[in-house]
Amino acid sequence: MDKPRALVVEGDDANAEQLSAFLEERVGLEVVRVKDGEGAYNVLDSSPISVVVTDLKAHRIDGLRLLEVARARNPEVCVVVIDKLLDLELATEAMRQGAWDFQVKPLNFEKLKAVLDRALGHQRLVTDYSELRERLDHRYGLPSLTGHSREMITVYDRIRQIAPSRVTVLIEGETGTGKELVAKAIHHASPRRNERFVALNCGALADGVIESELFGHEKGAFTGADTTRKGRFELADGGTLFLDEISEVSPSTQLKLLRVLETREFERVGGSTPIPVDVRVIAASNRPLDRAVAEGKFREDLLYRLKVVVIQLPPLRERKSDIPLLADHFLREFNGQNGKSVSGLTRGAMELLMQHDWPGNVRELRNLMEGMVVFGRDGKPLDVADLPVEMRSNFPAPRTLSVVIGTTMSDVERRVIEATLKEYGYDKPKTAKALDIGLRTLYRKMKEYDIDA
Numbered sequence: 001m002d003k004p005r006a007l008v009v010e011g012d013d014a015n016a017e018q019l020s021a022f023l024e025e026r027v028g029l030e031v032v033r034v035k036d037g038e039g040a041y042n043v044l045d046s047s048p049i050s051v052v053v054t055d056l057k058a059h060r061i062d063g064l065r066l067l068e069v070a071r072a073r074n075p076e077v078c079v080v081v082i083d084k085l086l087d088l089e090l091a092t093e094a095m096r097q098g099a100w101d102f103q104v105k106p107l108n109f110e111k112l113k114a115v116l117d118r119a120l121g122h123q124r125l126v127t128d129y130s131e132l133r134e135r136l137d138h139r140y141g142l143p144s145l146t147g148h149s150r151e152m153i154t155v156y157d158r159i160r161q162i163a164p165s166r167v168t169v170l171i172e173g174e175t176g177t178g179k180e181l182v183a184k185a186i187h188h189a190s191p192r193r194n195e196r197f198v199a200l201n202c203g204a205l206a207d208g209v210i211e212s213e214l215f216g217h218e219k220g221a222f223t224g225a226d227t228t229r230k231g232r233f234e235l236a237d238g239g240t241l242f243l244d245e246i247s248e249v250s251p252s253t254q255l256k257l258l259r260v261l262e263t264r265e266f267e268r269v270g271g272s273t274p275i276p277v278d279v280r281v282i283a284a285s286n287r288p289l290d291r292a293v294a295e296g297k298f299r300e301d302l303l304y305r306l307k308v309v310v311i312q313l314p315p316l317r318e319r320k321s322d323i324p325l326l327a328d329h330f331l332r333e334f335n336g337q338n339g340k341s342v343s344g345l346t347r348g349a350m351e352l353l354m355q356h357d358w359p360g361n362v363r364e365l366r367n368l369m370e371g372m373v374v375f376g377r378d379g380k381p382l383d384v385a386d387l388p389v390e391m392r393s394n395f396p397a398p399r400t401l402s403v404v405i406g407t408t409m410s411d412v413e414r415r416v417i418e419a420t421l422k423e424y425g426y427d428k429p430k431t432a433k434a435l436d437i438g439l440r441t442l443y444r445k446m447k448e449y450d451i452d453a
Contacts, residue, residue: 221270
C-alpha cells in the first residue's frame with residue numbers, strides 16, 4: 001500500500017529537514033518539501049496530499065489561504081499551521097477554517113504525532129467507508145445490469161437521468177427481462193438509496209390479500225386480523241415501492257392506488273385515519289398497459305399517474321449481442337456460488353446460445369447457466385453436449401470418421417488430417433485451428449503422410 005503523502009511548507013532548510021525526517025521516520029509518511037507558496041500550490045494540484053504542515057508566513061504564502069486551497073482539493077486533509085509566536089486570534093481562525101492544529105516553533109513533535117495519528121486514523125475510516133459504498137454500488141447500482149448493446153445503453157441513460165428525481169416510473173417488458181433489477185438500480189442511484197426498497201408482486205396475490213399487503217390493516221378488520229399490521233406503503237416510507245405485474249391489480253385497488261399517488265396518504269383496511277407517506281412508486285408490467293386500458297381492465301387515470309416516465313426493456317432476442325457478456329457474467333457468478341472452476345463456453349455452445357430465441361429472456365439464460373455450471377467439469381469449458389437436449393436438436397450433427405479397430409495411430413492421424421482438410425475446403429489455417437495444431441505442424445504432417453492439398 002502506498003504511503004500517505006505529506007507536504008511541508010517551510011522556508012528554513014534546517015527546520016524543514018528536521019520536520020521531514022520526523023514525518024518519514026516516526027509517522028511513516030512520504031514527504032514533499034517546498035519553500036514557498038508557488039511550490040505548495042503546484043504540489044497540491046499535481047498529487048494527492050494527506051497532511052500539510054505549513055508555516056503561517058512562509059515566503060509568498062498565507063498559511064490560511066493554503067489551508068483553504070488544501071481543503072478544497074481534499075476535504076479530509078490534515079493541515080497543521082505553525083508560527084514563531086502564538087497569536088490566539090490567528091490560531092482560532094485557523095481552527096475555525098478546518099486546521100487540525102496550530103503550533104508554535106520549536107515544534108512539540110510528540111504532540112504533533114498525536115494529532116497526525118488521529119487525523120490519519122480518521123482518513124482511513126473515511127476511505128474504508130467509501131470503498132464499502134463503492135462495493136454496494138457495484139452490487140446494487142447500474143453495474144448490476146449487464147449488457148453493452150445499443151438497447152441497454154439507452155436504458156442506462158434513462159436510469160441515470162431519472163434516478164435523482166422523485167417521479168413515478170413505469171417499466172414495461174416481457175417476463176424475465178430484469179424489470180426488478182432496473183427498479184433497484186433506480187432506487188440505489190437515487191437520494192433514497194439509504195432507505196428501504198420494498199417489492200410486491202401483485203400478480204402472485206389474490207384480490208382479497210393484495211389490499212391488505214399494500215395498505216396494511218387494523219386489528220379486527222377481518223377474520224384472522226388479530227393484530228394491526230403495516231402494509232408495503234408504510235414499510236417503504238421514505239424509500240421506494242416496486243409494484244410488479246401492476247396490470248393484475250383489481251379495479252377497486254387501482255382506485256386506492258390512484259388516491260395514494262394523488263394525495264400521498266392512505267388508510268389501513270378497517271381504519272379511518274389518513275396516514276401520510278413519502279414513497280417513490282415504480283411499477284412494472286409484462287404487457288402494455290395501454291392495451292389493458294383499451295380492454296377496460298385498467299384505469300386510464302391511474303396509467304397516466306404511473307407512466308410519468310416509461311422505460312421499455314428489450315427482450316433478449318432483440319439484443320443478442322449481450323448474450324456472451326451475460327453468459328460470462330452468470331458463469332462467474334455460479335462458479336463462485338458453487339465452488340466450481342468451469343473455464344468458459346466452447347464456440348459451438350456459444351453459437352447455440354446465440355441461435356436460441358429465449359422466450360424466457362435473461363431469466364431463462366441465467367437458469368440455464370446455473371444448471372450447466374453445476375454439472376460442468378472443473379477446468380473445462382461448457383460444450384454443446386452440456387446444453388439441454390431440446391437446444392442441441394437445432395445443432396447440425398458433427399461429421400464423423402469411422403476407424404477400424406487395429407488401425408495404426410499414424411494411419412488414424414493421416415485420415416483425420418485428410419478429412420478435416422476436406423471439411424474446411426482445404427483451408428489450411430482453419431484446418432490447423434480445428435485440429436488445435438500449429439500451421440507449420442500441419443505442413444510437416446502433410447509432407448510426412450504425402451497428403452496433396
